[in-house]
Amino acid sequence: MNNSSSSREEVVLTENGENYNPINIGIGSVVIKILCCSIGIPLNVSIVVILTRLARRLHRKPRYFFLLAIILSxxxxxxxxxxxxxYWGIYQDESLCHAYVAVIFVPQGLxxxxxxxxxxxxxxxxxxxxxxxxxxxxxxxCCLIVTCSIxxxxxxxxxxxxxxxILRCEILLxxxxxxxxxxxILFISCMAMNIVVYRQTKILLRESRTVETTRDDGVTANNHSTVVSPMSIHVGRKKLDQLEMEATRTLIMGVTSLCVMPCLNVVFSATFFACRLVFGQSECSNLNGIGSLIKEISLTPAVYGPIIFHVRxxxxxxxxxxx
Structure with missing residues (x-):
């Protein structure tokens, strides 16, 4: 009896005290998933094909491999x-639920x-x-991408x-x-690197205003000398503002994407465990619905993310x- 009670404390339960079925979805969720899949899958596949051809034409630059890895993610x-x-419309089998549990969290991590x-x-x-x-x-x-993915x-x-x-049709705490x-860990690392890259971009923009130029200083009475002097190159204000705004948009878009996913997942998980710690498991089962909503929101970066790459x-x- 104690073993059964202990086992129930290790998984997410419903309000009735039953094991929460993570793959159970409603009609609203079905509509959202169909829309996202019908738009996102063709969009991402087409970009993968284009990137493959583009990388071949441009001598397979490494940056295109990293971009390709992001689109595949x-x-x-x-x-x-x-x-x-x-599972909802064709084949309600427990093996599909096992596959679901085996896959969740991995795409966001990749x-x-x-x-x-x-x-x-x-x-x-x-x-x-x-x-x-x-x-x-x-x-x-390619080795870095494969190794880090594994x-x-x-x-x-x-x-x-x-x-x-063991893998079961339930959410293990x-x-x-x-x-x-x-x-x-991954979220903080990405945020930190995003800020570092942004700062370095700003530094390069400032340095682009002044370049070193070599000019002939003329012929003196006794010898010829070449003097190197700095010359201030003032980039057009409008052009410079465009460059700075471009760097700013890069940071904002990257941070926004990260905040939608997985920041919401992290906040929800922290709220869920804090609720369990303070009020107990039975009082926090109503958060399961919020978790399902966040799961739907977390799917949207797979639709707007490739569009951002395409536009920029x-x-x-x-x-x-x-x-």
């Missing part, structure tokens, strides 16, 4: 809603990891261009991979705690126009 977001839709790798790559390209050009090869970029999956599913529990910790990347837009 967005595409993986739709694995969970597709499982839910199949997106954060690949965004972090892309930001680090951009930082190195800005601060150490020669070293970056020499060391950051296509093979190294490590991310291992961390998010450590509870099941390490055999701490230990699983949520581990995922929340990993989310927090000139080469991608040109390749799209010729596609």
């Amino acid at each position: 967005y595409l993986s977001f739709f694995i969970v809603p597709v499982i839910e839709l199949i 997106l954060l990891v690949n965004m972090l790798l892309a930001l680090i790559d951009r930082y190195l390209a800005i601060n150490h261009p020669l070293l970056h050009r020499e060391k950051m090869t296509n093979r190294l970029a 490590l991310t999956v291992f961390l998010f599913k450590f509870v099941y991979i390490a055999g701490l529990d 230990l699983h949520v705690k581990v995922a929340s910790i990993v989310f927090i 990347n000139k080469e991608l837009r040109e390749a799209w126009a010729n596609y």
Whole structure:
């Protein structure tokens, strides 16, 4: 009896004290998922095809591999809603629920990891261009992406991979705690790198106002001399404002995407566990509905994220126009 009670304390329960079915969705959720999938899947697949062709045409620059990894991460977001839709409308089997539990949290984690790798790559390209050009090869970029992706999956599913529990059609609280910790670490890292890259961009914009130029100082009576003097190059105010605004928008868009996902998940998890600690499990079961709503909101970056990349990347837009 004690073992049964202890087991029930380790999973999320409904208001009636039954095990919460994580894959149970309503008609409103079905409509949202169908809309997101019908828009997001073709959009992401088309961008993947275009990026593949673009990388081949531009000698496979490493930055396109990181961008491709981000788009593939967005595409993986739709694995969970597709499982839910199949379970809802076609095949209500417990194996689908097991697959759902095995996949949740992973797409968001992969997106954060690949965004972090892309930001680090951009930082190195800005601060150490020669070293970056020499060391950051296509093979190294692919190895980093694959290795970090595998490590991310291992961390998010450590509870099941390490055999701490078996895969069941229920939300294990230990699983949520581990995922929340990993989310927090990745979220803070991405935020920090986003700010660092933004600051470095601002520094380069300031340095672009003044360049070193070499000029001939004329012929003196006894010798010829060449004097190097600094010349202030004043970029047009309008152009400079555009560059600074572009850098600002990059930061704002990146932070906004991160705040939508996984910041909401982290805040909800913290609220849920705080509620359980203060009021007990039975008083906090009504938060399950809020969790489902946040899950729907977390799907939206997979739709608007690729659109942002498409709008802001000139080469991608040109390749799209010729596609």
